Amino acid sequence: MTTEDNRARDKYKKRFAFIGFAFLLVFFSAFLVGRYSVSLEGLFKSLPYLLPFYGREIAGTESTVVILIRLPRILAAGLIGAALSTAGLSYQGMFRNPMVSPDILGASTGAGFGAALSILLGFGYFGITLTAFAFGLSAVLLACLVSRFSRLNGTLALILGGIMISSLFSAGTSFIKLIADTQDQLPAITYWLMGSLTSIRQTDLPFIAIPIGIGLLPLFFLRWRINLLTVGEDEAKSMGIHTGRLRLVVIICATLVTAASVAVSGMIGWVGLVIPHFSRMIFGYDYRRLIPASILMGAIFLIVVDNIARTVLTSEIPLGILTSFVGAPVFIYLILTGGEDREH
Amino acid sequence: MSIKIENLSVSYGNHDVLKDVSFSALEGDCVAVLGPNGVGKSTLFRCILGFLKAQSGEVFFGDKKMECLSRAETARHVAYIPQFAEPVFNYTVLDTVLMGVTNRLPMLQGPGPEHTKKAMEILEQLGIAHLSHRGTGKISGGERQLALLARALIQDARVLVMDEPTANLDYGNRSRVMERIGELGKQGYTVIFSTHEPNQAFHYANKVIALKNGEILTGGKPKEVLTGKVLSELYGIGVHVGTVSAGENEYLVSLPFEETGKTKERIGQL
Numbered sequence: 001m002t003t004e005d006n007r008a009r010d011k012y013k014k015r016f017a018f019i020g021f022a023f024l025l026v027f028f029s030a031f032l033v034g035r036y037s038v039s040l041e042g043l044f045k046s047l048p049y050l051l052p053f054y055g056r057e058i059a060g061t062e063s064t065v066v067i068l069i070r071l072p073r074i075l076a077a078g079l080i081g082a083a084l085s086t087a088g089l090s091y092q093g094m095f096r097n098p099m100v101s102p103d104i105l106g107a108s109t110g111a112g113f114g115a116a117l118s119i120l121l122g123f124g125y126f127g128i129t130l131t132a133f134a135f136g137l138s139a140v141l142l143a144c145l146v147s148r149f150s151r152l153n154g155t156l157a158l159i160l161g162g163i164m165i166s167s168l169f170s171a172g173t174s175f176i177k178l179i180a181d182t183q184d185q186l187p188a189i190t191y192w193l194m195g196s197l198t199s200i201r202q203t204d205l206p207f208i209a210i211p212i213g214i215g216l217l218p219l220f221f222l223r224w225r226i227n228l229l230t231v232g233e234d235e236a237k238s239m240g241i242h243t244g245r246l247r248l249v250v251i252i253c254a255t256l257v258t259a260a261s262v263a264v265s266g267m268i269g270w271v272g273l274v275i276p277h278f279s280r281m282i283f284g285y286d287y288r289r290l291i292p293a294s295i296l297m298g299a300i301f302l303i304v305v306d307n308i309a310r311t312v313l314t315s316e317i318p319l320g321i322l323t324s325f326v327g328a329p330v331f332i333y334l335i336l337t338g339g340e341d342r343e344h
Numbered sequence: 345m346s347i348k349i350e351n352l353s354v355s356y357g358n359h360d361v362l363k364d365v366s367f368s369a370l371e372g373d374c375v376a377v378l379g380p381n382g383v384g385k386s387t388l389f390r391c392i393l394g395f396l397k398a399q400s401g402e403v404f405f406g407d408k409k410m411e412c413l414s415r416a417e418t419a420r421h422v423a424y425i426p427q428f429a430e431p432v433f434n435y436t437v438l439d440t441v442l443m444g445v446t447n448r449l450p451m452l453q454g455p456g457p458e459h460t461k462k463a464m465e466i467l468e469q470l471g472i473a474h475l476s477h478r479g480t481g482k483i484s485g486g487e488r489q490l491a492l493l494a495r496a497l498i499q500d501a502r503v504l505v506m507d508e509p510t511a512n513l514d515y516g517n518r519s520r521v522m523e524r525i526g527e528l529g530k531q532g533y534t535v536i537f538s539t540h541e542p543n544q545a546f547h548y549a550n551k552v553i554a555l556k557n558g559e560i561l562t563g564g565k566p567k568e569v570l571t572g573k574v575l576s577e578l579y580g581i582g583v584h585v586g587t588v589s590a591g592e593n594e595y596l597v598s599l600p601f602e603e604t605g606k607t608k609e610r611i612g613q614l
Contacts, residue, residue, distance in 0.1 A: 004476065004477050005438075005460060005477075008477060093433075096432045096433075097432070098432070098433070221452040222451075222452065223454075224446070224449075224453070224454030224455070225446065225451075227435070227439070227443060228443055228446055230432060230433045230435075231431070231440075231443065232426075234390075234393070234395055234424065234426065235424065235426055237393070237394070237395055237415065238393055238395075238419060238422075238423060238424035239419055239423075239443060239444060239446050239447055239495075239499065240415050240416035240417075240418070240419030240420070240446060240447025241415070241446060241447075242415055280433075284435075284436065284439075285433045285434055285435045285436075285439070285479075286435070286436075286439050288454050
């Protein structure tokens with residue numbers, strides 16, 4: 001091992017320690033942010049309720065706010081941020097294009113259509129989430145089917161299929177908005193599409209955590225091999241990789257986490273595009289570092305954005321609007337400065 | 345390790361790309377594959393690497409039939425060095441080289457310190473160890489090709505297939521990369537490379553295969569096979585093959601004829 005290797009290792013260890021610390025800081029301070037003020041003391045008193053053997057009955061308003069309202073929301077924001085950034089990062093590697101977002105194959109627009117349809121049909125919150133999830137998965141499945149029967153190059157056909165299916169579902173959503181009741185349904189659909197975590201409760205957490213966990217684990221464990229997809233089909237095959245199988249795993253996992261996120265939170269753009277770029281700027285290009293970095297940085301980003309969403313104005317600002325406000329200028333900065341294309 | 349290609353035929357629809365191609369290369373052979381664009385060189389390489397299944401014919405590594413090998417096993421027999429292209433993601437040279445060990449790793453595992461040590465030894469051998477932590481997008485084309493060569497070497501395959509490894513490189517880098525490729529033959533690797541420069545075949549190969557319309561026009565030792573007549577037939581232009589003295593050595597070189605005869609004049613001046 002050369003000195004330069006050790007130096008590089010130390011550098012990245014320090015950076016991981018820093019974002020790990022930043023994550024803990026952001027996670028716990030998020031409990032203190034909001035309309036109802038929670039003191040540091042109140043937070044410490046509430047934390048034991050998270051332990052399984054501690055009393056089930058939550059005593060006091062501060063503890064109720066911390067455990068029943070803020071905790072599910074902060075966990076959801078963290079999980080969704082981690083999921084969207086990792087999905088974006090994985091798709092970018094797989095498609096060898098740093099401009100790809102998690103919606104490339106239509107998962108978000110499919111979920112958006114499903115949500116709009118279920119609001120039109122008068123489903124409850126649970127029904128909306130499930131329908132959105134099912135349509136998100138179906139959209140990607142349709143894009144894959146289009147590419148399967150296409151005579152074009154596989155990757156190109158998949159991307160074109162994704163664009164076409166997205167466009168179809170987007171048109172479907174517009175049509176639903178056109179025929180929806182303008183008093184209740186149209187505002188509900190519009191608000192849902194802008195993305196928000198307002199309605200998250202404890203009972204929703206398994207619907208987010210389980211699919212996101214199932215999707216993120218294989219991506220995490222296969223992260224070295226995902227590196228090989230970025231060098232191109234032929235080169236990866238020549239190094240003994242079953243590119244078809246690996247791509248399929250990446251597509252299934254990234255779609256699962258994207259659909260689960262969008263189904264619960266609505267459309268939240270930019271996270272899957274901006275965070276991978278930032279991760280590459282700080283941690284280089286090796287997916288062994290990039291995936292854990294994206295998980296942490298995506299979680300930090302969305303928890304911070306959600307804090308802003310629920311505190312800046314008297315009414316909540318939809319997350320999709322805020323992530324665009326943050327994402328677009330950051331991207332312009334990256335374009336102007338050459339961004340990640342510097343030595344690490 | 346020797347490689348044997350037997351009666352390989354490939355067609356896309358009604359278009360025959362390779363017709364009954366057979367040749368073999370022994371351990372230590374450096375084989376240059378020549379032929380104009382679209383003649384089937386890349387298709388031949390795709391078959392040798394197992395990316396494309398031929399309609400008929402076989403590829404053997406030693407006595408093992410390629411179709412009996414898994415993808416990971418094939419990667420242990422044959423490695424690939426592609427044409428120079430700008431990388432999409434700016435991986436460091438070391439990370440790029442380490443990718444070559446993947447076929448020997450368990451599914452969920454990445455390379456360890458022992459692989460890094462081996463990668464550094466190979467980079468040292470190729471004279472680019474000082475670039476190990478530079479991004480592949482930030483080094484010269486020649487250095488990047490050497491990094492890809494290092495990636496192929498760490499794969500531990502004894503047959504190396506190179507598709508125009510010096511295309512798009514400048515004169516100096518072309519020469520640097522070809523020198524290293526020539527040395528690999530001497531170290532016992534079996535090297536098969538395609539090129540559009542007959543001079544590379546003269547200088548670095550001990551065998552040549554000339555492909556025309558998907559068939560082997562001729563094959564053998566470069567000096568014997570690559571005559572002006574053969575090269576003219578291959579590329580459809582007049583080609584002179586002659587000897588040039590440089591220092592104490594004499595080298596075979598080819599020079600194309602132009603219709604105006606200017607090249608003839610230049611040859612006269614040499």
